[in-house]
Amino acid sequence: MRDAYHDELESLTDRLVEMTRLVRSAMSRGTTALLDADLQLAESVISQDAEVDRIYNELESSIYELMALQQPVAVDLRTVVTALRMASDLERMGDLAEHIAKIARMRHPDSAIPAELRDTIVEMGAIAENLITKTGSCIASRDIELAKELEEDDDAMDRLHRRLFRVLLSDNWSHGVEAAIDITLAGRYYERYADHAVRVAQDVVYLVTGSRTDDVAAD
Amino acid sequence: MRDAYHDELESLTDRLVEMTRLVRSAMSRGTTALLDADLQLAESVISQDAEVDRIYNELESSIYELMALQQPVAVDLRTVVTALRMASDLERMGDLAEHIAKIARMRHPDSAIPAELRDTIVEMGAIAENLITKTGSCIASRDIELAKELEEDDDAMDRLHRRLFRVLLSDNWSHGVEAAIDITLAGRYYERYADHAVRVAQDVVYLVTGSRTDDVAAD
Numbered sequence: 173m174r175d176a177y178h179d180e181l182e183s184l185t186d187r188l189v190e191m192t193r194l195v196r197s198a199m200s201r202g203t204t205a206l207l208d209a210d211l212q213l214a215e216s217v218i219s220q221d222a223e224v225d226r227i228y229n230e231l232e233s234s235i236y237e238l239m240a241l242q243q244p245v246a247v248d249l250r251t252v253v254t255a256l257r258m259a260s261d262l263e264r265m266g267d268l269a270e271h272i273a274k275i276a277r278m279r280h281p282d283s284a285i286p287a288e289l290r291d292t293i294v295e296m297g298a299i300a301e302n303l304i305t306k307t308g309s310c311i312a313s314r315d316i317e318l319a320k321e322l323e324e325d326d327d328a329m330d331r332l333h334r335r336l337f338r339v340l341l342s343d344n345w346s347h348g349v350e351a352a353i354d355i356t357l358a359g360r361y362y363e364r365y366a367d368h369a370v371r372v373a374q375d376v377v378y379l380v381t382g383s384r385t386d387d388v389a390a391d
Numbered sequence: 392m393r394d395a396y397h398d399e400l401e402s403l404t405d406r407l408v409e410m411t412r413l414v415r416s417a418m419s420r421g422t423t424a425l426l427d428a429d430l431q432l433a434e435s436v437i438s439q440d441a442e443v444d445r446i447y448n449e450l451e452s453s454i455y456e457l458m459a460l461q462q463p464v465a466v467d468l469r470t471v472v473t474a475l476r477m478a479s480d481l482e483r484m485g486d487l488a489e490h491i492a493k494i495a496r497m498r499h500p501d502s503a504i505p506a507e508l509r510d511t512i513v514e515m516g517a518i519a520e521n522l523i524t525k526t527g528s529c530i531a532s533r534d535i536e537l538a539k540e541l542e543e544d545d546d547a548m549d550r551l552h553r554r555l556f557r558v559l560l561s562d563n564w565s566h567g568v569e570a571a572i573d574i575t576l577a578g579r580y581y582e583r584y585a586d587h588a589v590r591v592a593q594d595v596v597y598l599v600t601g602s603r604t605d606d607v608a609a610d
Contacts, residue, residue, distance in 0.1 A: 232603070233603075236469075236603070239468055239469070239472065240465070240468075240469075243464040243465070243468070245462040246459070246462070249458055249459075249462070250455075250458070250459075253458065253472060253475070256472070256476075257475075257479075260476075337572070340568060340572060341568065341569055341572075345568060348568075349559060349560065349564060349567075349568060349571045350560055352568045352571055352572055352575075353556070353559060353560075353571055353572075353575045356571075356572045356575045356576060357575060357579065360576065360579060384451070384452075384455070
């Protein structure tokens with residue numbers, strides 16, 4: 173009985189890493205769909221979010237069942253409670269990638285991204301991909317040094333987010349209100365995606381060290 | 392020892408209800424600050440979010456300490472894990488109210504809301520207030536009928552959110568890109584505030600019934 177139980181605890185990690193793979197792929201394809209107005213790619217991101225949701229719902233059920241039947245304590249309890257939080261953040265990251273794909277679909281056959289913002293969105297997509305890759309490694313390896321790197325990448329994302337607004341509000345903006353709305357929302361989705369990645373990494377730090385370094389402060 | 396433990400479990404509920412009061416007040420003042428370009432009110436929302444964060448951090452620490460020292464099982468474990476989720480959603484609702492106040496502050500002494508959208512924002516603010524009031528009652532009374540009402544209120548919020556976009560994208564829009572960005576973000580904040588309120592109520596349902604009705608689906 174205890175063996176099956178420990179197998180189950182280990183499988184939580186595998187399933188979380190699997191979620192990071194899916195939400196990385198979703199964000200990568202979502203960004204390409206947005207930049208290239210690729211409807212088929214956008215549709216694939218939108219339909220495949222169901223797979224992220226399915227893993228999330230299964231993981232959540234396993235965790236509640238495990239808590240009820242096995243009554244984990246000490247480090248095991250910390251592991252399952254933290255897995256629940258991480259799964260919730262990863263599920264949300266899947267939604268955000270899907271939201272980006274929906275902007276691409278809504279504007280197809282046009283691109284929602286004007287030429288002068290293309291590089292910024294490319295960079296935001298690259299940072300998002302980098303963040304979730306590190307998050308996955310961080311969950312798998314429990315390397316807490318990676319968690320620090322994630323916070324720096326998140327700062328880079330915030331700088332790009334502010335750059336978007338500077339372009340939207342410059343006198344040279346010639347693409348009107350609809351494009352500005354799309355870019356405002358897309359920028360928000362990338363920024364939130366990065367925030368959730370950082371939260372997951374902070375949860376790994378908590379799991380390893382047993383202390384929280386991520387007190388919530390005004391953001 | 393067990394008595395202090397059960398007192399502590401009960402105090403979790405009190406502190407969650409206290410968080411609902413604070414984030415209701417924050418959203419109510421945030422909406423007024425936004426509509427009336429009231430800088431002082433906006434500043435009060437922004438500075439007082441620290442109080443929500445403080446309660447959240449304390450609550451989280453108490454919960455982790457309680458899990459480590461008392462090793463709760465069965466219904467007690469469900470109570471603490473659910474409290475952790477609810478506190479996280481409520482903390483986020485405080486942030487969203489603060490974001491709305493920050494829009495008001497950024498545009499002061501102008502109002503970020505043009506006359507033709509005033510009624511819609513008033514309604515969104517009223518629904519937000521209604522939602523968090525019911526969420527607080529739901530936590531305190533464990534009345535799961537209230538949770539169903541919250542989902543209807545959330546639908547009303549989504550309808551208002553779509554109305555905002557219709558106005559922004561109409562040919563009559565004469566307020567330019569900056570105002571459109573403000574309203575796009577404010578609309579998103581109200582919508583997310585409502586989503587988090589619904590999640591908290593769904594957690595109460597889980598606490599009472601022991602089964603989850605809120606499987607995550609594509610949103």
